Amino acid sequence: MEKLILFELKKLIHQRYLLFFIGLLLFVNVINIYFNYDLLVTPKETMLTEDTVIETDRIKLQMDKDYMGDITAESLAKLQNHYNIALAISEGKTTENIDLYFPLAYTDMVYSKEIIDEMQRLYTYSDSIINPLLEKNTEIKIQAETYNDMYSIRTAKLIENTYSGRDISEYYRVNEFEQLLTYHLSALFVLLLSVYCASNLFAGEKETQMFSLIKCSPKGEKDLFLAKVLSLAAFCVTVGVIFFGTDLFAFWVCRRPSGFLLPIYAIESFTYTTLNISIVAFFVLISFLKIFGAFIVGVAAILFSVFFSKSYQAFVAGFLSVIALMGINLFTDGFFGIIRYFNPVTMFISVRLFETLRLENLLGYPVYMYALSFVGTLIFGCIFLFLSYRLYKRRCNNA
């Protein structure tokens, strides 16, 4: 069986022009990241006259480096002092000489304030966000116990276990990770390649007249079908790792984020996330979900590949179904529409599911939406796999 899987994978990779498309899309992806996200290439903010342009991002990078690391009362006080002096200089209230980062004291003051606010947000995360949340949760739990509302009691317990003990004590350029986490172009490319390969899996055999031979072979039915599906899975994983690995590297070069091992809730938009993992672990999780989504869409394309006798017909049908799935996600009412749970495209925007606490009431038990989405997508994939196999078996029997 392993040999058959490897053989199918080899056949998949040796498709004409596949490597060309992978290379092309990888190149396009990197170029897109460079031109749209690179600190030194993207349009800069200018706070001065037309004559002088200041590379604010580059200087801000330097400022961040000087204050990165443990957040202490001393570092905050030092930065606050810098800010106060810069403010006084910009208002003309003092002629004190300090080492400014920017030529203009006003700009220095603005960006010092930004860093102070960010450091304070991280430093007081536990006191200003988590503790009040847990206090409110305790009140809700007491009330729920009074009314014997089991769902609310369970939810309160879940919140308590999830958010307790959270603390952030370091300052790094974590908000730069948000652009990496919400970057979806590479995932779309992986999806497109998955549909491209899946459409060739069975229809390609029919085009090359190999299908009649396959039908007659002893391993023609179940084993070969399984081998093709697993080879598609292996392909999706390989291509996904290449693309998302490239994204991580490209964003690190272009945006210079830091604090990979900081918890995910250090990023401002993930303040209320239910995950207590590091940023890099979260990126791996999101990448896995995207690869999983691409594979499930590929499974749907396998059905078209079995149905149609030409691979281009299967590809067009697969592509149209991707557009339909995206449309379903956009136009179903409210984010909590049940149909979204079964839509594999939800895996591509799964980062939104983790941003905050999103629960569904399943028979009195609180269930995370991302868990429901994952299971729904799995069910979607299983249904399409079953349908594909049944159709494939029928085609094989119609000798």
Next chain:
Amino acid sequence: MLRQELKKIFIKRYFLLFVIGVLIIELTTCIAQSEDSFSSDYDKETYEKYIAAYSGDLTEEKAELIALNFEYLNNPDEWKSKSKELLRKGKITNEEYNIIEKLLQETKLGSLGASVFQEDYEYFSSKTGREIIHAKAWTFVFGSEKIDFFLVLLCIVFAVSAFVSENETNITLMKNTAPKGGKKLYRKDLLLGVSFITLFSFVINAMRLCVGVVHFSVNDFTSSLESLSLFENTSYNISLIEGYILTTTIKAVGYSAFMALCFVLGNVFDSAVTVVMGGVLSVLLPQYVFKAPIIYYLSPISLMLSNGFLFGDSVLSGEDYGGIVVLSVSSGQWALPISLITATLIFAVAFFYVKKRGER
């Protein structure tokens, strides 16, 4: 021979279904978009009442009437108490008072429609020469500044059915050796594809116009193009219908250039699925990844978007204005000629491949 070629394409099981499917989807999308133009039927009714009452040239008399109407609109409670006062003093009859009450009630229901008219009127009255038109209808008719993706897919599928599949089944060799085959036949194939997609593009755009006319009861075809805020800075002194015909023609040229591009791809890549992938990427990548102006003008995309050519020169350099990124203020007028040159080059390359294919 042409009839045979056409029959060969349309006899394919799924192609006809696909064409019918595209037509149905286009019609459904048109109707759905036209329904979405107003938030409610009351708003649509109110807006159209204003258009019916005031459409056409903006005279002084009309302007005065509209101003009075807006005063009435913006202060309904004041008017209610004024009309009560007038009724009490015997200056208006009960019947007149009821009419005013009814109007106020209708205005309240269709207040959004009335305020949309107010906004449109601010645009109409801001410059002489503009006429009061059904702006919502014409905005719908001219359509969104996005490529019609189903038409793109139709081009690709037609190209694959007509040209590429012949490579895969070695029909090309047979065609080249036939007495009536060779270059002449491939030229006819290419022209057939171009004609088909041109006709289809015209049909889709005509359908859009028909839906607009029927749904919005549009009749101000001869009003100036500048009356529509979309074409605020246009340098073309033409009517709305002339503008629509021009954009439709430009779109048809764009899609036929894209068909020629698919023909070229079909000769470069022998595999049908690769041509489909290549065709899809050639549209997706410039629109969603490379948004640089030069890419638009070096591909048929600028023609497929078409509305931007009528926007005029007064747009900022590099501004993404309705899907067309104008190169610079001074070269806005060159946008259309450059795009047409690109389309001509694509056709030239396609004819080169016709020759090459005939020599295989």
